[in-house]
Amino acid sequence: MQQLLIQIRQFSTISNETEELLHNCFEQVVYPKNHQLVTEAAVCRHLYFVEKGALRGYYTLDGKEITHWFGFENDFVTSFHSFITQEPAVENIQLLEGSILWSISKDTLTSLFNNHPEIERIVRIAYEKYYIRLEERYVNAQFKTAAERYEQLLNDSPHILERVPLGQIASYLGISQETLSRIRSRL
Template identity: 60%
Template sequence: MNALFNCISQYYPISSGAWEALSKASTQIKISKNSFLIQEGMVCNNLYFLEQGCLRGYYNLDGKEITYWFGFENNFITSFYSFISRKPGVENIQILEDSTLWGISYKTLNQLFDFHKDLERLVRIINEQYYIKLEERLMAMQFKSARERYEQLMETSPHILQRISLGQIASFLGISQETLSRIRSQV
């Protein structure tokens, strides 16, 4: 829970009352490697904080898994579309390492917003940061070469090679595994 508090403090400082309410409302979840936090067709009812572990978000397209994000320690995790819209999602969130998360339900979080405006602001800032990352990813996919995307990934997340399979990294970069191997041999 200390990791969550430290992470929240970096986004926006909340009052001790808001922290106490959030702590009481959050549930620790331990989940095993290869399990699913969310599967397509489900409504995502929780916002999670990843304390320990690694996971990925992916879509199924014509029988092929398309990885579009990875989550590591100190990331907030959810199926944002489903969580916000309250509609079934089209993504899967798969646990890649044994993981520890803290979760809070949509309903409980919204109830806390009524009493703790600083929590509402915190979650708005988290959503804004998610949107910025999403737009940066979209721009990279549209305007950067495969090699530039790989170099950017290695600059921002060099640990990824130790924790994620090359096939999933290639999918994330929008390239084949063979192209990824070729780029890696040139860098």
């Protein structure tokens, strides 16, 4: 819980009362590697904070898994569209490692928003950070070559290469595993 509170304090100063509220509203959950945190067609009812572990968000298209994001320590993760709209998810979230997460339900979070504007501000900032990452990923996919995307991954997030299978990294970069191997051999 300490990591979660440290991360929240980076977004905004919080009162002792708010800290206590958050402490009482988040629940620690521990899951093994390969656990499906969210499955497509189910409604995502929780927002998670990753204390320890690694996750990926992926879609399934024609029987093929397409990874579109990774989450690691100190990230907030959920199927955002499903969580916000309470409609069925179109993505899956899988744990890549055994993980320790802190979970809060949509209903609890909404209640906190209604009664504590300070918490609404914190979550807005977390959503803004998520949106910025999403936009950066979109721009990279549109305007950078596969080699440039891989080099940026190396520079910005080298830990991904140590913790994620190459096939999932290739999918994340929008290339085949063979293309990724060729790019890696040239660098």
